[in-house]
Amino acid sequence: MPEILEVQNLVKKFKSAKNELTVIDDISFAVEEKSSVAIVGPSGSGKTTLLGLCAGLDLPSEGTISLVGIKLNALDEDDRAYVRNHNVGFVFQNFQLLATLTALENVMIPLELRGEKGIAAKAKELLGRVGLGDRITHYPSQLSGGEQQRVAIARAFISSPKILFADEPTGNLDEETANTVTDLLFDINKEEGTTLVMVTHNMALAENTNRIIQLKGGKLVADQKLAKAL
């Protein structure tokens, strides 16, 4: 399978007034299309930073990132936003729904940004798939955590992304809800044939993927391919 994400000699340093902190230290790996990868490691190991860099939310201090064949280093913020809109979906730990928008409006945003028309039907269908067909006019504050995360999953898939980045998608949910959300995430991912890159502490969740990358102190310490296919 071709590679959809390629990371080479990636370094990320944060500078403060007094010192410099290396959060990602010379990491290289590549992710094949339609595969699923879990990035695991203890707190402060650089998981979320790596996810952000891979998704083009930030630029590395050194090294290169190619996402869907496009070198992100060469792009400015608006160009990277364009790349994200056309290729990337996100699911966050704290859901990140827009408080002033209804569930339906939240889901429609990625396609609205592309200027597409007739998207409400698709958004409703997706909300129906995540079990929220009757809550489309509700605002985030009127939904439970699990419901909010389901809206976020619908939003992530509406633009048919080539790659989905998930940051601790069940981190804020109870076990039962987490299981429901996980099932939903993997099911839709499978149906859509999307590549999944997920940051998690939950090894059980990580074992659902077909590859686990382990980080420690900003370094890649293990890269394990699992036999289990999606």
Place this chain on the structure above:
Amino acid sequence: MEYIIRIKKKKRNILNDKWVWKMAWRDARKNFSRLFLFISSIIIGIAALVAINSFNDNLQSDINSQAKELLGADFVVNTNKGFDSTVIAMFDTIQVPQATDARMASMVLFLSDAGGTRLVQIIAVDGDFPFYGEVETVPEDAFSKVKDGFYTVLDENIATQYEVSSGDSIRVGTLAFPVAGIVKAIPGTGSLSSTFAPSVYIPMKYLRETGLVQYGSRVNYKRYFKTETTAQADEIIKQIRPTLRKYGYGYDDVAERKEELGQSFENLYRFFNLLGFVALILGCIGVASSVHIYVQEKKESVAVLRCMGASGWQSFNIFFVQAVIIGLIGSMLGAFLGVVVQYFAPLLLSDLIPLDITLAISWSAILEGVLLGLVISILFSFLPLTNVRTIPPLTVLRTGFEKIKRFSKVRLSIILLTLIFPLTFAIYQTESAFNGSTFFLTLIAAFLLLTAVAKGLIYLVKRFFPHSWGFVWRQSLANLFRPNNQTTVLVVVIGLGAFLVSTLSLVQNSLLNQVEFVGSGTRSNTVLFDIQPHQKDGIVALTNDNNLEVQQLVPIVTMRIQSIKGKTVREIQQDTTDNVSNWAITREYRVTYRDSLIDSETLLKGEIMPEVINPDDSIFVSISESMLDNLEVDIGDEVIFDVQGVQIKTYIGSYRDIDWQRIQTNFIFVFPNGVLEQAPQFFVLMTKTDDKQQASKYQRELVAAYPNVSVIDLSLILSTLDDFMSKIAFVIQFMALFSIGTGLVVLAGAVINSKYLRLKENVLLRTIGALKNQIVKMTLIEYGYLGLFAGLTGIILSLAAGWGLSVFFFNIIFFPDLITLGIIWGGVAALTMIVGWVNTRGIISRSPLEVLRKEV
């Protein structure tokens, strides 16, 4: 494998990006109350501006349209020394309708049931004056009866006060005139001027017979001319100007009258323009601070949109569209409110202005207001909104992650524009580059100083943090420097608001104090003038008989200048190389003689010559410093005076600074003793009465025995002045209320907006067990600190600004009212605390869970 790296972005501008407009609406519909804060500062600011500018426009057009009525003629020649027979002969050759009047201050005795005496302005009339405008009298023919017969009419306010009506009589000098009626309105005078100098009209042909015109009497004569066209008036003026100049007569035409009127309203204009400027700047601050805090909250939402693929400009445009639409709505509402307020202006000002104020809608003021509101909304929201463009999408993963570019070309351009706008507006509003720039620089200085104070405060609190204090005090103090603190924004906004409001108050106080003077203590409160030499002893005796002390008895001699430094007045007039003022060399001087200075005078240079002992000695006179330039003289220069045909050669021996605002008999020239004692002269006597009954009895006896002597009763003037001041003060305060109102809205907006940033942590504190009482105390103390520091800084700055404005802009004495400043300081601190407390109530009255779940 290699993918082709090519981004095919469709660039969409704000107008054709429907998504931006959709998102702007979606965001706004849940934030109406927040956006109302943004709108409210614009509404009040623009309302003040539209009301002030509409009123100014209407006043200007009223002056233009009513100037002829105000003058009563096409032009008028005036003098205070009577028209020379050759000049009268010249007037008689001019074939246009003419009229004459003579005006002088005098006592009158009311022969009505109420009785009493009063200093009034006697106006002796002859001819068909006024040629323009109507004299309204009751009965209607009363004024024509005065012109034709032996009658008098008088202003309505004294007629009411002394219960005078048709059929009663008034004694003017030695004659008792039957009252023909009451004057309700006469062109060119407002009710206020008749309050100050109520008028009694008599026929000109009886003026001499009244015996009022004596040596030293100050009579102002006017000759009115009615022409067919303005060009004819200009032609006649051109012909007679050399003669008028020769005799030192003045003239006034319609154009000049318009200019004079404009000038007389200049301080009012300036003050109103200042109010407009302040209201607008407060509106600008309101917009900038509201948007700044609004954007702070929207960071996470913007970061999410950026993750989804929204560009920096798209994110920016969502809020920019809101600012523009809300700004436009606010400006239109403000303009509407301004028009409503403007309709109240004539009710407030009709007593103060001798014009019929028109209630016209000034479309130019409305358009200007709406455009300005729109420009402010765009300009002052642009700068805080530029931060939206650079909010990194990574913020969704790392709360608090900030990588905002502080300086970009766009930011720099907007900063420049936001600086240029108030500068341009200040220059436009004050109609002066210097004054406008000074206003602007003062504001910038205040802004920078307040920022420095805020930064200094944060540093000092951090540096000397009182670790031993209790939790509540420590927590509230720490709030001043913790991440996401609003200390700088609030100190600047509150401080600038306090600065502007207290500057306004200081200027207002100084303006009000301008005309106030002291008639207390042992100072004289009664002045008798026009006392003839043969009346002097009798009046002194009458004064003593009334148990009153003669505090001053000042001799006055009238004279004219014959020559200066060897050049006659005629030669000086013909010499085009010098700058001697014509009025200064042709006027009549009232001069006294004494051996020393009085307490309203300060010797600046030279010596006071006490007495001339030997008739051959040189006579050294003292001159007022203000006349040195007008006469182009200095110490040692020769000045020859004509005293009733006798020439007296003198030399300038000294010059003095005179406090003309003091109620004293002040003189431009003071002669030494031993020179003028035998010259024709009259006297002014000053005394102090203790109560109304004593004053009234004294004045009645005086008028009965000496009808030509006039009495100025300072207590009467003070009470009239008090009435006048309360009217003026009401107008000023009413208009200032707008600026103060805007300031309060901005203050409340800043505090309310900052609440949203504090909300989550207060809820967290509640969740982990903080008592309601502790949250309230923390909020009150934090906002108390902010209010006190910001208020104090603003007020200290306002003292400097108020002084500068009073002295250099309004040319008045600076009167800082420390009590009012204290009230403003306390008010600002209290208001900041109250608004903070009211906001906290919303949090503490609900369960933490409810607040946590509620989107903010």
